[in-house]
Amino acid sequence: MGSITPYDTANGRRYRVRYRKPDHTQTDKRGFTTKREAERFLASVTIAKATGDYIDPSLSRVTVGALAATWLASKRPPVLKPSSYLPLKTAWHVHVEPRWGQRELRSILPSEVQAWVTELATTRSPSVVIRALGVLAGVLDMAIDDRRISRNPARGLRNLPRRSGRKRRVYLTHKQLLILARVSAHPTLVMVLGYCGLRWGEATALRVRHVNRVRRRFNVEENAVLVRWQIHVGTPKTHERRSVPYMAALTPLVDAVCEDKEPDDLLFGNGKTHMKRENDDKSWFAVAVRRAQKIDPTIPRLTPHDLRHTAASLAISAGANVKAVQKMLGHASAAMTLDTYSDLFEDDLDAVAAQMETAAATGPHSVLDVSALLDAEQRFGRF
Template sequence: MGSIESYFTASGKRYRVLYRRPDHRQTQKRGFRTKKDAELYLSAVEIKKATGEYIDATASKATIATLGADWLASRTHLKPSSLHPVEIAWRRYVLPTWGLRQVGEIRHSDVQIWISRLVVGRSATTVLRIYGVLAAILDVAVKDRRIPSNPARGVTLPRKTKGQHACLSHRQVALLAQNSRQQSTLILLLAYTGLRWGEATALRIRDVDTVRRRIRVHENAVNVGGTIHVGTPKTHQARAVPYPGFLNPLFAELMQASAGTARGRDELLFGNGRDHMRSPDTRRGWFVSAVRKAQAADAAFPNLTLHDLRHTAASLAISAGANVKAIQRMLGHASAAMTLDTYADLFDDDLDLVADALDDARVLSID
């Protein structure tokens, strides 16, 4: 237990509380006008120490700039492609606004006002990422017993709206591939396997099994700030992806050198064999040009991105009768729940099949 001592000031008699913090270092709190107030404070301190709720006033003076730098340095588990947007959110939005603020003085209303300003002119995804950085830093402050609770939790946040997936038909895929010229095989691969751009451009010749028609996906090449980083796939799990037989002769062409000899098994399947292909310019690149040419030939051809070819692969596989688990394995989703959450609208036809099957079963049982 601590102790209480009296002392005199120019304003009269005052009391101080002497006690030990959980780390056993001596500290004190001065300025109590009555001994009863000092006793109540000491009792509250002892209860908080016993229940693990004690907050050191000195620790709560740490700034977001200091804690944020430590938090960012601890994100070593993130892939470069995931860490990059987090660093941008920290540098551009969190640090300028909150850097000099002490964690103990941040209020829930302060965070809510900040969020209300951020939503103007920014997408929900961007706002949620920025908010997530501040909230995560304050979560650590709570665990370190700098503050009793996280003032960022519970604020009203913008909701992400689920956009409509742009999916192509078999005929539209063929039209896009035709207009992609040298990259036609790459387009077909993306549209019929659902590989991410980085997974496809990281493929080496040895990763393609033309006998079993399987592609071994175990690397991902991502452009982060102009530098290609090669690592594991998004879920850190390697997977085998099937592909349709019509791709075999196209792969065979890619595996042949200009003189007709076989290329090395360690060479990259696409590009020059040595350097990973970079994604095309989103305004003037070959993919945008191919889409425009396809739209000129087909009025129903949608606007789409390279990533929409992944959605196309899911759509074509579902329409061909593939089940959720098969789609999950093909796309490399962490769970079937994630697949359903992403492509639930594409499985709507299954509901009709269930209803029809129940209808038929009822008729047969009654007859």
């Protein structure tokens, strides 16, 4: 099982524990101040070896930086999309590596990680802090999987910065959307975004061959995302292709942008290069918003992504069920759709009640004969 031997130091007697690791090599641990403490350690090692939970202390001497390269490599595209991988890589180099890169795994304490998070939160947004913590925790999770450490000091922290409340969503009415499209340099794109709920990257990645003009469908198969001024084309956000219908009223517009183009040409823009979403006040979309506001001052400031919210709002107002809206938007689940647009479905409850009242009040046997119900309440309520 092992042995315990005493030895003398300038500070008094100490105890050394010698034992064999699961690979049968011998090692020891010294510095125990009492024999009972040494016996408890030897007993814990014996149990850990018997249950398969033994952690070799020598493996925990590796630095966080030595493992981070392997962890980041495991996240590279195509495992993660470039737009998801780059923020992790940046968080490692900017926030995590300077503080933890040279630290040995075994030396990190939860209190130190908590202090780092608290300090970082004084100068960085909650999203940046949580992402940086997630990178450190991910590297340490890999160390646990490799049986280098037994617990993750970056997990289970009690005090984390809270993200700000849900951003105010912008929803346009049918009339406002039409005004915006009419004064836009790309009216068909505005209408598609506002009525089909495509993400910007999905819409700008559409090709002529993705349009089924017989069934009036957009087959969403690609997503063009701008990452560090470079367009990366990949699968849609949830990695699942979907078919999104468009209204018959949009048929002339869709036919017009398909005209004189080859099947592999992009539907929007010049047909050859993907349109980039510009966020400055001089972009075509910002100019269109200002023009629309002059016509209708009630039109709020908005971005192209807000047209996706508009599409959800208009679909829900038209009576679409949650599952249909989920499929249109390409959400991973109906629960996600409900969570994202809970405010819209709450408002829709009033409409549901009104529709039920209308249905109940029609026909020869209306259930809303209030006088008869009150009479029944008085006659039978006592039983």
